[in-house]
Each structure stands twice: as C-alpha cells, then as structure tokens.
Amino acid sequence: MTPNFIIYAPILVASLLLFSWSCYRKLSLVTVGKPEDRFQEPGQRLMDVLLYAFGQKRVMARPFGFNHAMIFWAFIILLIANGEFLLSGLFPAVSPCCLLSTLCLGLLWFVSHWLHVGGCSLRPTTWKPPIQVPAAWKHS
Numbered sequence: 001m002t003p004n005f006i007i008y009a010p011i012l013v014a015s016l017l018l019f020s021w022s023c024y025r026k027l028s029l030v031t032v033g034k035p036e037d038r039f040q041e042p043g044q045r046l047m048d049v050l051l052y053a054f055g056q057k058r059v060m061a062r063p064f065g066f067n068h069a070m071i072f073w074a075f076i077i078l079l080i081a082n083g084e085f086l087l088s089g090l091f092p093a094v095s096p097c098c099l100l101s102t103l104c105l106g107l108l109w110f111v112s113h114w115l116h117v118g119g120c121s122l123r124p125t126t127w128k129p130p131i132q133v134p135a136a137w138k139h140s
Helices: 005-032 043-055 066-088 095-116
Strands: none
Touching: 005 066, 066 095
C-alpha cells in the first residue's frame, strides 16, 4: 500500500505551517533578551553542543544518567526511522536506504565510541566524573 500523495501533501503542508507558526511564537521571545555575541569560539561552542546535548554529559553525572542517555538515543533512532517514513511518503520512488544505512552506521560508531571512551557501561555507580560549569553559567 502506497500513501496517497493528494491526501498526504496537504496534511504535511498544514502541519509544517502550524509548526512554523508555533516556532515563530516561541522564538519571538528571544527578541526580548539583551543582544549577545554568540559567534565567539565557534569550535568550542560546537564541542559543547556535542558534549552536553548529544553526549548527555551533565545528565551522566547523576545516578539515573545512563538510563536517560539510552532513552535519549532510542528517541534519536526513532527520529531517523520516522524521517525515513516521511521521505518515503513524499517521494515513494526514492529509497533513502543508502542514506539511512550510512546514518545508522555513523550513529552506531558514535555510540560505541562514546560508551568505550566514557566507560559508562563499566563504571561503578559511586564514581562521579567532575563537571566543569562554564563561567558564564555561574551566578554572581
């Protein structure tokens, strides 16, 4: 059974418009804040995003951190699967199988490397790694 493009496309466009409007409302709150130069040290900022957002470094320091990270990565895998489903609904003739397999292999390498380097699966629960909080986040 292939999806009907005549039904699928308007529903997709409506949902994207609703999502865009919702994002616009939420991001308009950013204009209320003071301006700040966020383009200093782009390499360090990118590393922090990879470490704290994808690596879950701050959460991993807590007792439930490993479980949270596994649930987070399960949702990332679900996101990739749903993205593939969306693409196959829009373009039924095009199979993103090659792209998906490359992404899955990259994700598998990243997770296995992350678990190996962090020693998350083998570390004792009493050991907590030190967390360095950026100076900008400290309250004065």
